[in-house]
Amino acid sequence: MTSALLPTYARINLAFEKGDGAWLTATDGARYLDFGGGIAVASLGYSHPHLVEALNAQGAKLWHTSNLFEIPQAERLARRLVEVSFADYVFFTNSGAEAVEGAIKTARKYQSASGHPEKFRIVTFDGAFHGRTLATIAAAGNPKYLDGFGPKVDGFDTVPFADIEAVKAAIGPQTGAILIEPIQGEGGIRAAPPRFLRALRDLCDERGLLLMFDEVQTGVGRTGKLFAYELSGAVPDIMALAKGIGGGFPLGALLSTREAAKGMTAGTHGTTFGGNPLAASIGNAVLDVVLAPGFIERVGVLGLRLKQGLAGLQERHAGIIAGIRGEGLMQGIALRVPVNDFAAAARAEGILVIPAAENVARLLPPLIIGEAEISEAIARFEAACVRMEGGETITNAAGKTP
Secondary structure (H helix, E strand, C coil): CCCCCCCCCCCCCCCEEEEEECEEEECCCCEEEECCHHHHCCCCCECCHHHHHHHHHHHCCCCCCCCCCCCHHHHHHHHHHHHCCCCCEEEEECCHHHHHHHHHHHHHHHHHHCCCCCCCEEEEECCCCCCCCHHHHHHHCCHHHHCCCCCCCCCEEEECCCCHHHHHHHCCCCEEEEEECCEECCCCCEECCHHHHHHHHHHHHHHCCEEEEECCCCCCCCCCCCCCHHHHCCCCCEEEECHHHHCCCCCEEEEECCCCCCCCCCCCCCCCCCCCHHHHHHHHHHHHHHCCCCHHHHHHHHHHHHHHHHHHHHHHCCCCEEEEEEECCEEEEEECCCHHHHHHHHHHCCEECEEECCCEEEECCCCCCCHHHHHHHHHHHHHHHHHHHCCCCCCCCCCCCC
16 A cells, blocks of 8 residues: 655665564564664663653643643753753753754844844854754755755855864854754764864854754763763853653753843744643653663763674674764764665664764664663674675565564
């Protein structure tokens, strides 16, 4: 039967019916170790009891009111995010793209409220991904996402990644902010050097610009820090979050300092669903787990264990793997073979990965994985490499039972 879904995805012939921990069970009963995490969304894996309890408890009481009224669950979640970050304010959204859109609007409104309405342009970087709205595809500047959608939204100047001189050259009298992912996810797990991020912070301070971090993929513990900006010490003025903050439930957030948000007064921005009682309750449940003593530190330890295992894999299969990159449980396998072929070979061995740019396989497993599952993942990646070294062509395959 022909699908009624708009054909904007080249979907793999594989569907899942349930999940537990870091494992997904397909409709045919095959089990897969999920090292894609729904693209960094399943921060606490699947069927986490605390998230299920929060969903059921709040779902039985009240799903939605509107932001015309106070929402205690959102107030609590916002206060908790403020307490563990640089921010003074939080605005909740449903997705990362909406969070980045809000960041763009906040930065432009800040300059206008500061007496510089002409400073609406934002410096962005090659290889970035900020979402699929008209403004966020313009911010990223990737031609494949811009093609066919009419004139590019004005106001973005894209420069080479991690090139401070190019940033300086792009700043003009209309520049108001800089937007960057501390680690590019879809761009191929490319990490901005800490010294570069600190240089951006200094440059923004010198030129009266706002520094915005897109931490939609890196935030909420993914890198072994609660937020990736902690790795460099370069503190942003505005930050976008999503994905892991909802643990699988649609939730995003815009975080801002009081100064950066001074233009965002009543009526300047809004959302119908953002931060409703159900979403905010689940966000609070995620923080209950992630902020528990030792949780983030454990992610860092497991990330190192994973990176070491992948490095050994590279040594044994240098004809397949060119390099390993990333932080914490956000790792990338740079490949000498087509990334889609590697992903198919991995699926044949019962493990899921996400293709990215620069021929990199993204590894974004749930943050609750254990040592045994990391060892299992390395073994399955090893088997996938052996398959490829043997010249086997993979079109689709069932996952192995552990």
